[in-house]
Amino acid sequence: MVDQNPTTAAVNDFATWEPVLRLLLAGLPGRPAGTPARVAGRIGRDGWSLALRRNPPPPGRAAQVEDDQDQYDAVERVQKALAGAGIEDISFTAEVTPTGRTALHLLGPSPAVEPGLGSPHPGALLLVEGSLPEPWRRLPEPVPGAGPARSADPLLLERTLRERLPEAVGATETEIAAAEVRLGVPLPEELKALYRVTRARWEDWGDDYASAQRVFASVGCELLPLEGLYVADAPSRHYRWDIAATEAIVTRPGAAVQGLVGSPGWIAFGDNGGGDVLAVDLTPGPRGHVGQVIMLSHEESVGAALLADCLTDLVLGQPADDPAGRPDGPPAVARVNIMSLRSIEAAVHPGLEVLSIGVWEDEPLSLAPVTGLPLLRTLTAYPGTLADPLEIAGLTGLEFLELGPQEWRVLLDAGAVPRSLSAAAIEARGDEDPLSVVAIANELLALWGRPLIIRTTVEGDLGPVARR
Template identity: 60%
Template sequence: MPALHDFATWEPLLTLLRAAQPDRTRPVVGSVSRTGWSLPQSRQQPVDEAVAPVRRALAEAADHEALFVADVSPGGQAVLHVFGTNPAVEYGLRNPSPGTLVLVEGTVPEPWRHLPDPMPGAVPAPSADPALLERTLRERLPDAVGATEEEIAAAEARLGVALPEELKALYRATRVRPAGPDGSGDWEADFAEQQIAEAAVGCELSSLEDLFALDTDRRPCPWQFAATKAVVTPPDSAVQGLVGSPGWIVFGSNGGDMFAVDLTPGPRGHLGQVILIDHEQSVGAELYGESLTELVLNGFESSVPARRQERRSPAVARVGDHHDLVDLESAAHPDLEVVQIFDRGGAPLSLAPIVGLPRIRTLTAHPGTLADPLEITGLPGLEFLSLGPDEWRVLLDNGAVPRGLSAADIEARGNEHPVAVVTVVNDLLALWDRPPIPHTVVRGSLDPSGPPDR
């Protein structure tokens, strides 16, 4: 047996946790990784020595983390369950829920697959004036070296899109060398050039070589959160409500958020408009300026982004727990994609009002909120499903788990025994021929001199 599964490796930690555990009827649950731990006790308690043998064993086993559950009897007899990591569990194990299960490797939620809608009638804003923009920047930057047409063409070839004339004008006025080894080799000179260019333009400016398209890969989000998002672009919107687009060409920042020229605008937008991509948001962007010319002439700092109006979309329904919907009848709509049911304090809900709706792809229901989990079979388009362990068990025992799922989540509350939760997880993984979470049982005694268990 490897050292990770020797009881002696865990004994110092279990002894410490047992002493700090006021409720001896509950299992001791936690996790240890090579870089830290998550334990049911205060971090002020001396745990370094107790976890050291486990962390050494993880390193020897070339493993990163282990979730453990220990049932300890009053007499000190311990049954230790050690769970290993699993590539099918997104972002590693956690307690009490083990983590989101990626049932189909490489899949992402629908919003991360959503491409921009074509807007063939989109044109630049009236304020867009590439000649004026270039002339203004040359006046502000008389000593700057601009990009050549060959360099601009190379950037377009790398990005796979034709850059808007305003962006070309900007880089004809200043190519903005990247500071350091990738630039001229003179870090101080390169950095000074950047600072001068940024003052002239009005934002932290990327070099021509550092332009990139903000595609969806650059806005990662865990399945359990990403699946509850929806791409919605109202008819009066200037910006499409996308996660990313091959037409969002990022050219600068304000030190945290990104600025991009938008080549895939919304129905009321302009080709080449400047948008702000908030680093705290995973979907959508905000109109910052109708044109790059307008922003450079008037100052980036003088612009206030046109904040998106918060309005409930029929694509997403959140029912209960202080949300604006109290029942599923109010949520039923042909465009409904995401349904989240929270604790309501009332009777469990029937899914009948939404059964058969064509676009529902995500359902999350807190434990005990569904009247009949088998009604889920009336939602054949689900790609993500989150339920409590008991609800999952009903589906498993009845052969009713939706086979179109790409990912799943088990919403455990902590009153379930973790071993039972992992059993549900492994039963789900088996349906998709995914590897199970490794589970090893180790037995030992924390108090050999104590009375034997009966």
């Protein structure tokens, strides 16, 4: 059935998809003549995942867009339709008969489903609206007695920067107070001293890059303007449920920085030029200082690294020695697979939060050893690795569960899907029929009354090309 909504008319027009389907069919390896075919993929407004081979460039020349212009044109046709309909991302699968008759199934979107990564299968299913993975809910622990570093000196900091930047335009006390109101947190004295010297606005530098670079070199980072300061709390860090649920928060006894996703006491004020955020830390770890400078890596979603004991040290070029602390017990995240732990028993301890079972070549595994563990909240199991999926019923604290389609089928048929879940995912192999995976996803969404993945079928005829 074709959706007749005029805003999605182009998306649901077979002609929009025809060039993409023809390219996918032409690229199918070893397809016997006169046999049906199935193709699938995902196209978003900013990228796509399609099984298309790139054409090699002529010898001696680098690859260029023109070498695969037909692919770019075909995808762009769909992307324009998505943009017109206000759709960010859509997956599809198509069944093509030997005569060329085609049933194109468009899948999604749903506000309760994250897009899949590199596949037409759905990503994480958000069973509880607004829910967050446990690490994203974690707040900093109080550290009694924590105070500024001895080297923190707002007067020295301000004097040093004024000597380096005699023509800089500083922020007024009114502007600083307005920033504090906006952020909802008082700025530490060193940060106030920094912005009294320069408020880091491009218009103050006459949009001159060299002037900006002098400020950045003097401070030790690419400084945000006063109006750009923000609190680097957990929601400010991007996450995907299926990945974030496998993270764990750990702060070692000797750590200077708490192992958090974010904190209401992390005030972001700069960038290292490579996408990593610099922040003043007002909620330090057991061995840290209030006002220390930390860096949040753009390649990670949890934790931060200590750069300097205070802003004064950062400006004076005195890096900190980070006493990260040694692990004081078994890891909160355990991975059982052919390259890591070789049994579930080896992963068991009271602090286990995440159990991930990967590729496995031996007999399927029993979950009995982890039944009753007080903190276990995440279980991911590669298809075929569990001896009895119904043992999951004994894991009463799960908030995230990722299983293969057959394992989910067992739980659904037995009415044994854990009601403690906030999110779930289906681990589907590449050759799994997207329609069957979406059917299971919709059964799970329906159990929580969440919006289903919409399936729209569009019929058409690819003609002689499909009959080759």
